[in-house]
Amino acid sequence: xxxxxxxxxxxxxxxxxxxxxxxxxxxxxxxxxxxxxxxxxxxxxxxxxxxxxxxxxxxxxxxxxxxxxxxxxxxxxxxxxxxxxxxxxxxxxxxxxxxxxxxxxxxxxxxxxxxxxxxxxxxxxxxxxxxxxxxxxxxxxxxx
Numbered sequence: 001x002x003x004x005x006x007x008x009x010x011x012x013x014x015x016x017x018x019x020x021x022x023x024x025x026x027x028x029x030x031x032x033x034x035x036x037x038x039x040x041x042x043x044x045x046x047x048x049x050x051x052x053x054x055x056x057x058x059x060x061x062x063x064x065x066x067x068x069x070x071x072x073x074x075x076x077x078x079x080x081x082x083x084x085x086x087x088x089x090x091x092x093x094x095x096x097x098x099x100x101x102x103x104x105x106x107x108x109x110x111x112x113x114x115x116x117x118x119x120x121x122x123x124x125x126x127x128x129x130x131x132x133x134x135x136x137x138x139x140x141x142x143x144x
Contacts, residue, residue: 003130003136007049011109014109015109017037018038019102019104021102026090035084039081043078044144048142055137057124063119067116076104077104077105084097105120
């Protein structure tokens, strides 16, 4: 498995958690459990991705701009995670705000897969893509 397949596995999990969370209501045990999974997943993924994948892309002039844009989107998502953590889960405002975050996350992972990955494949060798996947797994485990 290379870094692209590894990241796509996480992206699929994130899309699924967004969908499932959007279907919850009130301050339920289901919403709390899914929220905790989603938050942990998103934070660990973003941190490991920045330290491994985006660090590699920032080193290449052709992929620097895309990498920086993606890191900025991670910061926006982190801010929304923090905001949602401070909100009352039973309020309608929580779900509305979560849907904004969910939309942003899905947009971000789609953009990575459709725009960032093709550019990355031009500057990262296949062997390096393989080793980055292992590095990503190590970092993600440390972050979770």
